[in-house]
Amino acid sequence: MMIYAKMKSISLLSFIIFHGTVGVAGGHYTIKDSLTVNDTSIALRSIPYADHLDSIIRCYHEELIAYDSLILLSELMTSDSVPVYSSHVYAERLAVLDKKTPFDLSHNERVEAFIHLYVTKKRLLSSNSLGRSMQYFPLFEEALDKHALPLELKYLAVVESGLNPTAKSRAGATGLWQFMYRTGKNFGLTINSYVDDRCDPKKSTEAACAYLKYLYNLFNDWDLALAAYNCGEGRVSRAIRRSGGKTYWDIYPYLPRETRGYVPAFIAVNYLFAYHQEHLIYPTTIAFYAHTVDTIHLKGSASFEQLSDVLQLDVEILKDLNPAYRLDVVPAYDKEHSIVCIPKEAVDLWVANQDFLEAALIEISSSEPISVPSKEQYYIVQSGDYLGKIAAQNHCTVSQLQQWNGLTSTRLSIGQKLVIYTDGTPAQNTSSKPIISKSGNNTLYSIRSGDTLWDIAKAQGISLDQLKRWNSDVDFTNMKPGQKIIVNKNG
8 A cells, every 4th residue: 555655656756747737726837848857867957846856756766765754745835835716716615515414614814714724824734534435434424424413513523533443632632523521422332441432433423423412403503503613502502692593604703712612623624635636735545445444243352463364454443343342352241242444355265264254363362351341420529639549549540531431631630520430349339319399290300500402311210302302491502500401201
């Protein structure tokens, strides 16, 4: 694949050489001077960026370029040669896209600023995202279609992570869809010492679909749903109350700074994928495409090293295709098989020789099957608590506490709720019990600070649709602590 990646750059160079022009906004660069070609180099004279192009050729022949560090021609362009267009052109192009989507792809100066960011300063990021989309977008589109969601939501993962499945923010958000720990757990993702499903492309996409559907049902507006995906439903609800508005642009000044750029960035990515060629931005070559990868099921645990020996695959390939396994170990589960992604040609080998290969895997295994811890508990921070003390009390490490809770510092606040993932050792305290009361035949729940509809429904064993139906007179975007809602209706 490395050679193919290198050839991609060479092919782009060949286009310039044999077609003679490079188009840019407002004019063309025309190649008029002669070319000198020999076995090891191509000498280019009087062509913009000739030195760079020549060095690419030299590196190719000298085997000095790796795929990850490959410099694209588009990235070498200076600011005065990158195609840019007038605001009128951007407005017209977005208007074309706007007719094809339920999202409001409005043109304004904020949106245009993000378009310029993606097509000028972030050209390499844009190229990488275009390339990675060929691996992940088919998966996204299948899941979005299954859930009857707009296919344009696939662009949200570009905004969130640049389509990097191991991306992690300073706040602890992780994976393609940048789930925080608590939100990921709420939507069924497994997160423990061995596995982080936030990094699993398929499982995290299913969770993202569920979360986005929930947010849309709450706000009945896709732009508000996107904003809530970034900053949380509570902040969007507060912005609606404070502004008195009903649309994203109405509440824009009342949103957190990051969220004010979130929807414009989403619109800009829609533009990028539709018009990247007009800006001379092209996909990077990727190692694996959606159709070149498949899965196998393991009955027991195995390390990547062991799988590498049996399947004759490089360990790095296994790491790239299985980013959810944190310790390069596929853990064993009591009641289900573990899933491993591998190249399709290796799947064919596995299927044809499964009994033999499974026996070989067992034979070379040097340890007992690894069991995954399965108990999640909560600890409420008290006066005098600090992470080291809490970690010691609950038989875990400080780094684990930080990882489980998306903490970027050791600072805690009294009353803060920490999730603790253990092997069964009880935590030292638990969250205060929710206040439940009766009113006639109905069971009432008192809203607590930090509650979400999803948390309430899950805790009460009911669906969101039931919760909303029983409380049809409640404005869920304006809930306050102490407010009572119906969580069970008898009669």
